[in-house]
Amino acid sequence: MAVVFRGTAESLSIVGNDATTQNLFVIENGFKSRVNVIINRLTFGCDSLVALTSVQNIVRTCRCTAVSGGVTLHKASFDTTQTSDANVVFRSQNNEVALITATAGDTLWAQLAGRMHTAVEQQNAERDSERIAERNLMPFTSSSTNLTVRPGEALLVKVFASAAASNAQNSTNYTVRCSWAEDSIDTFAISGTVTLGGSPLDGAKVMVIEADDTALTNAYLHEVKTTAGGGLWASTIRAGKVGAAFVQYESGGAYYTAPGSPYLMQ
């Protein structure tokens, strides 16, 4: 299909949580989404404020499920004429105020976070990870290794420490940032004409439902269309999905409804 949005999102500055694991950042593509999310860059920074003489923490990128919590991040666009799909959501932990809950799956990449053996001299909390292969949370490649988050999927950036003391609160600060593209998903068109008493009817509401399959898995209200131009309405359904539509209309206190065609499929 076509890239319809490119953007960036950045976490808050997140302090350690005095635990051996910590969820930092989530990239979530909601199941209603009409785009695939292609991750272009995913990196992090780590500033250590106190010495750590034991092994440094690992930051891992994993696929994940059951995401909730955190704070929703702003999505900055490369081109302000483009709009990100509302179902593409980036979450950051906001310290103890808003924790992210997620179930980590298979690891995609891992990166040691850095440490100060003694607290002296310069701390390179941020090297330019866009230029050097450091603090990457996905492979640093130029080939088309599209790391794809499809509708209903999510990625998690998570800290793993060998001991809680290695991830002490107010001793470590993390930031995570992501650059991504949204690739539109193929759709097919559905349309119709609403009539009342045999005549085309404008102003009727057509509710368009979309689901994964004929068992109506993940069914949701895609949109509500108002008929116009002679009772006409039109919408789209994602390729491979199943659509349904039905009508509601109110006039002078009288209520009407009409069923749609069963299982609108490509």
Place this chain on the structure above:
Amino acid sequence: MAGFFSASTFRQVGNAATTQNLLTIENIDSTKLVWIRRLTVQMDTTAVLTAVSPLFKTSRTTGVPTGGTTLAKGLFDTSASSNANTIVRGSTASDGGANSGPTATAGDVVWERFMTRIHTAVGQVLAPDMSMLPIIVDTQNFVLRQNQALLVHIVAAAGTSNPATNHYVVNVCWEED
């Protein structure tokens, strides 16, 4: 099924020996190819080492690796599934856990490099990605054919140069035919 995949070892500690196998990736499929796109090692070391650093090598193997811990394979796109005949092995099943292989015989060396050491234990310690194959494999195919494998391993001047206070993480990204 064609697509891109990745795997990452758990944190592996030095084995206090002059050689240590860190990761293998093998292709035992008779019809499908595996192309390595990125292979990196990161290292942390918490003890001073004033002798020469361990040398990290990527070698083709003679024979197919065995043993170790078979690592989970991450999917770059869930519409593609990795071939079961592509197998990635590490040496431990948990961060800092006991090493148990993998067993492999190193053949021709493909790439090698030093990582890092701390001559005195002061200041910052970073663990950047160290490429274990030339970066050109990103776009030029480095191929594993049937029953071929790559081994990432350590060759240290002395066992004391590879102590348990060394920590290694290996990442690999590949494409399947």
